[in-house]
Amino acid sequence: MSMTNDERKLAELGYKQELDRSWSGFSNFAISFSIISILAGCFTTFGQAWNNGGPIAISIGWPLISLFILIIGFCMSELVSAYPTSGGIYWWASKMGGAKAGFYTGWLNLLGLFGCVASVAYGCATFFDLSFSSFSKGWAEGYSLRRVFVMFLVILIIIAALNIGSGHFMATLNNISVWWHVAGAAFIVGALIILPENHMSVYDMFSMRVNNSAGLAGGETSGTAFWFYVLPLGFLLTQYTITGFDACAHMSEETKGAEHAAAKGLWQAIFYSAIGGWILLLSFLYAVQDADAVTAGGGGVAVIFAQALSAKWAGLVLLIASFGQLFCCTSALTSASRMMFAFSRDGAVPGSKMWSKVDKNKVPKNAVIACAVVALAITLPALVEVNIGSADAPIVVPTAFYAVVSITVIGLYLAFLIPIYQRWRMGDAFKPGSWTLGNKYKWMAPIAVVEIVIICFYFILPTTPMGWPSNEGFDIKFVNYAPILVGTSLLVLWLWWHASVKKWFKGPKTTV
Template sequence: MTVDEDSKRLAELGYKQELARTWSGFSNFAISFSIISILAGCFTTFYQAWNNGGPVAISWGWPLISIFILIIGFCMSELVSAYPTAGGIYWWAAKLGKPIHGWFTGWLNLVGLVAVTASVDYGCATFLDLTLTQFFPSWEPSLARVFGFFAVILILHALINIYSHRLISVLQNISVWWHVAGAAVVVGLLIFLPQQHQSVSFVFTETINNSGFGDGTSGLPFWFYVLPLGFLLTQYTITGFDACAHVSEETQGAAMSAAKGLWKSIFYSAIGGWIVLLAFLFAATDVNAINESGGAVATIFTTALDWAPATLILAISTLGQFFCGMSCVTSMSRMTYAFSRDGAVPGWRLWSKVNVNRTPVNAILAGCGVALLITLPALWAPPGTAAPVAFLAVVSIAVIGLYLAFLIPIWLRLKQGAAFVPGPWTLGSKYKVLNWIAIIEIIVISIYFIMPVSPKGVPGNAEFTWTAVNYAPLAVGVVLAGIALWWTLSAKNWFAGPRRNVDEVPTP
C-alpha cells in the first residue's frame, strides 16, 4: 500500500493526514517491541515474581501468561488492521459501539499510557542509580536522588520526542537491535562467567513466599493469591503493544504492517524475555542474599559475577529502559493528540495542535508532566523493601488501565460477530474463542492487581502503614468514578465520538 493509499484509507475513517507518514513496518514493530522491553520489565519487576512464588512464578508463569497476552494481541491485530488510526483502541470502541464506549476506553487507555511511561522512566532512574552506585559505592540509598534522575529522564524523553519524529523512528530501529544484542550479552555473561549455577530442579520447581501472606508455600493462599501476584512480572512487561496502533497514521501500509507489528512484538518479546529470565534464575545461587535484598535482580549479578560484568549488565538494562521510556512517550503523546482531536480532553485545542515538524508538542509536555506528578509518592517507601510500593502501584495502574481499555473493543468486536468488516489481517472464524479467552484473562488480572501486595498495606493490620498501600484501586477507582460522573453530568450531551476532519476521500 502506498502513502497515498494510506491517506485515502485514513480519510475514509474521517481524518486528514496531519502526522508525517514516514515510519516503515519495521519501525512500527520496533516501537511496541521497545515498549515491551525485556531489558526493562524483566529487570525492574523481577522482585515481584521472586517474592510472590519464586522461580516457578517465572519459569512457568512467564510462558503461561505470555500465551494469554499473545491471544489478546491477536484480537487487537485484527482491529488495528480494520481501523489503522492514531486513536487506536479508543477509535475502535467508538466505531464498534457507542460514544460512551469510546469515552471510557479512551480515558482508561490514556491513564494506562501515562502510568506506563511513569513506571518505565522510574525504573530506568532506579537502574541508572544502581549502575552509578557501582562506581560510587559510598553512595547511600536515596529515593530523592532516584526521583531526581526520573525527572531528568522524563525531560530528555520529552525533548527527543519534540524535536524530531524522524530521529524517533531511527532510534526505534536502533532500540530493537540494542534489545536483541543486549539480551544476548546478558545471557552469555550469566551462562559462562559464574563459577556455579542453580539446578534445573531449582529453576522449575522451587517456590518462595516473601510476601508475608499465607503460611509459606503450602496451601491455597499461596497458589491462589500469592503466586498470581507474581504474574505481574509478565503482565506488566508485555504491555504497551497498542503503540503499533497509535503510530499507525505515521506508518506506511498500516493496515497490514501495524497488525503484524503488534502480535510479532509480543511473540518475540515472550521468547526473548523467557530466555533472559531463565538465565537470571540459573545464576541466582545466593538465595539468602537475594531474599535479604527484597528480591532485587541486581543482587543476582553482584553475587554471581565480578564487578565489571555485573556493571555491564546494569548499564545494558539502563539504556534499554531509556529506549523503552522514549517509545512510551511517543505512544502516550499520539493517544493524547488523537483523543484531544475529538474534543474529549479538557483544553483539547491545545493538546491536539502539531508544530511545524508535525509533532504534537503540547501533548508530549502534558503527558510527561502528569507522569511526574503521579509518581510523587515514590519519594517515600516502607523500610526493608526493594522498591517503593508507589512504584508497584503505578505499575498496577498501567496494567489495569491498558488492559481494561483493550477489553472494551474486544468485547464489542465479539458482539458484532459477522457484521464486523475486517481489514486485510483477520482472525477468521477463530475470533469467538480467542475474544472470549482475552476477555476472561483481562478480568482476572484486573482483580488481582488491585489487591494488597503486602500485609502492611491491609487496613486493620497491626503493622499497617500508608507507604505500603497499593493505591492502584484508589487511583483507578477515582478515574473511573470521575469519567463516569463527567459523562453523566456533561459529556453525554456533547461527546459524539470521533470527529471527522475531512470532507472528501482523496483519490490515490
C-alpha cells in the same frame, strides 16, 4: 494531488493526513517491541515475581501468561487492520460500541499510558543509579529514594526533548532500540551463563517456591492462599512487561501500509518479546548463587548480579539494561502523546485545542510535555520510604513504583478489553481489514476478556498484609493505591459523563 492507499483509508475513517507518514513496517513493530522492552520489565519487576512465588512464577509463569497475552494481541491486530488510526483502541471502541464506550476506553488507555511512562522512567532511574554505584563506590552512600527521584525527573526531561524532535527521528531511534535490545539481551545471557562459578540447578529453576511477601498466606509456600493469592501477584512481571503493544495502533497514521504492517507489528512484538524475555529470565535464575540471600535482599536482580559477577561486570549488565529502559520510556512517551493527540482531536480532553496541535515538524509537542508532567505527578508518592524489613535488616522498596506498575496494567488492559468485547459481540457484522482472524475470534475474544478481568482483580489487591485496613499493622504507606487512583478516575469520568460529556461528546470527529 492523488492520495496514497494509506491516505485513502484514513479518509474513509474520517481524517486527513496531518502526521508525517514516514514510518516503515519495521519501525512500527520496533516501537511496541521497544515499549515491551525485555531490558525494562524483566529487570525492574523481577523482584515482584521472586517475592511472590519465586522461580516458578518466572520460569513457568512467564510462558503461561505470555500465551494469554498473545491471544489478546491477535484480537487487537485484527482491529488495528480494520481501523488504522492514531486513536487506536479508543477509536475502535467508539466505532463498535458508541460514544460512551469510546469515552471510557480512551481515558483508561490514557491513564495506562501515563502509568507506563512513569513506571518505566522510574525503573530506568533506579537502574542507572545501581549501575553508577557498581562502577564507583564513591557514587552514593546506600539507596536513596530522593536521589532516584531526581534522576527520574532528569530522565523525563530527556525523553520529552527527544520526542519533540521529528517523527522520523523517533522512527530511527526505535529501529536502533530493537538491535540494542537483541544484542544487549544476548550479551547479558552469555555473561550469566559463562562467568558465574556456580549455577542454580534446572530442577530448582522450575520447582523452587518463595513467599517473601512480608506475611501474605502466613509466609507459606503451599496451600490455597499461596497458589491463588501470592503466586498470581508474581505474574505481574509478565503482564506488566508485555504491555504497551497498542503503540502499533497509535503510530498507524505515521506508518506506511498500516492496514497490514501495524497488525503484523503488534502480534510479532508480543511473540518475539515473549521468547526473548523467557530466555533472559532463565539466565537470571541460572546465575543465582544463594537463593536465600536473593530473598533477603528483596528479590532484585542486582543482588543476583552482585553474587554471580564482579562489580564491573555487574555494572556493565545493569548499564546495558538502563539504556534499554531509556529507549523504552522514550517510545512509551511517543505512544502516550499520540493517544493524547488523537483523543484531544475529538474534543475528549480538557484543553483539547492545545493538545491536538502539531508543530512545524508535525509532532504534537504540547501533548508530549503534558504526558511527561502527568507521569511525574502520579509518581510523587515514590518519595515516601517504605521498609518491609526490620530495623536490623532494612529492605527499602518503592511500593509506589509497584502501584504505578499496577495502574499501567489495569488501565491498558481494561482499555483493550472493551473493543475486544465489542468485536466479539458484533460477530459477523464486523468488517475486517486485510489482516483477519477469520472465525478464530469466536474463541480467542472470550479468552482475552476473561484473562483481562482476572488480572485486573489481582492487581488491585494489597501486596503485603499491612496494606489491608483490617490488619493490626496497617499503614497507609503500604497500601496499593492503584485501585484508589483507577477507582477515583472511573468515578470522576462517570460523574463527568452524566453531568456534561454525554450532551456534547459524540465520539470521533471527522476532519475530512
